[in-house]
Amino acid sequence: MKVKICGIQKSHHIKAAVSAGADYIGFMFAQSKRRIEIQEAAELAAQIPAHVKRVGVFVNPSQQEIDEAVQKVDLDLIQLHGDETPHFCRNQVKPVMKAFSITSEDDFKRMRDYDVAYYLVDAPGTDYRGGSGRRFDWSLIPENHRPEKLVLAGGLTPENVGEAVTEVKPYAVDVSSGVEVNGEKDSNKIIAFIHEAKGVRRNDNL
Numbered sequence: 001m002k003v004k005i006c007g008i009q010k011s012h013h014i015k016a017a018v019s020a021g022a023d024y025i026g027f028m029f030a031q032s033k034r035r036i037e038i039q040e041a042a043e044l045a046a047q048i049p050a051h052v053k054r055v056g057v058f059v060n061p062s063q064q065e066i067d068e069a070v071q072k073v074d075l076d077l078i079q080l081h082g083d084e085t086p087h088f089c090r091n092q093v094k095p096v097m098k099a100f101s102i103t104s105e106d107d108f109k110r111m112r113d114y115d116v117a118y119y120l121v122d123a124p125g126t127d128y129r130g131g132s133g134r135r136f137d138w139s140l141i142p143e144n145h146r147p148e149k150l151v152l153a154g155g156l157t158p159e160n161v162g163e164a165v166t167e168v169k170p171y172a173v174d175v176s177s178g179v180e181v182n183g184e185k186d187s188n189k190i191i192a193f194i195h196e197a198k199g200v201r202r203n204d205n206l
């Protein structure tokens with residue numbers, strides 16, 4: 001199981017995520033309490049080994065904004081959380097992970113218009129367009145929805161990610177709020193989440 005840790009802002013959280021086996025690390029460039037400036041993200045990204053993918057998260061960005069972040073942060077993937085059109089997604093220089101808020105089965109029909117590398121399914125945002133810490137009803141995900149391209153997000157935690165992996169069988173799981181304490185990322189939670197998602201037994205590291 002692949003794991004993406006989103007909204008990282010500190011170097012020691014990158015170290016925790018990388019050492020526990022994270023596959024993707026996300027930087028928030030959109031309006032969010034987790035927002036980071038491009039220059040800061042570039043400095044943090046330099047600490048990420050090449051086998052871990054760097055993801056830039058945007059909401060309705062301009063092309064110029066994406067291009068600048070791709071170049072300065074050396075992004076591997078672009079995550080789009082707004083109302084970006086299929087055409088906009090298709091015309092990016094890096095693979096796109098398009099986020100969809102799920103409230104009904106119809107939301108999956110909308111996805112058919114998009115030809116992207118990954119489809120991230122998330123609960124609807126509250127204050128922002130993502131990162132709400134809320135779960136959506138996983139039973140809305142159609143059985144045949146290309147599991148090799150599905151990224152499950154929304155309200156995942158170290159406690160429920162094992163169940164999510166077994167039930168939904170996505171390509172990857174994505175988390176932000178569930179690895180935070182008092183609104184800040186927490187290294188122990190990051191490590192626990194990655195281990196639970198990947199099925200690493202707790203005493204494997206002893």
Ligand SMILES: O=C(O)c1ccccc1NCC(=O)[C@H](O)[C@H](O)COP(=O)(O)O
Nearest residue numbers: 006032128129130131133154155176177
């Ligand atoms: O995290 C945010 O603050 C955010 C704000 C605006 C757009 C997207 C945002 N997050 C994107 C993510 O990839 C989150 O990990 C995903 O929405 C799940 O969040 P959570 O339910 O908090 O685990």
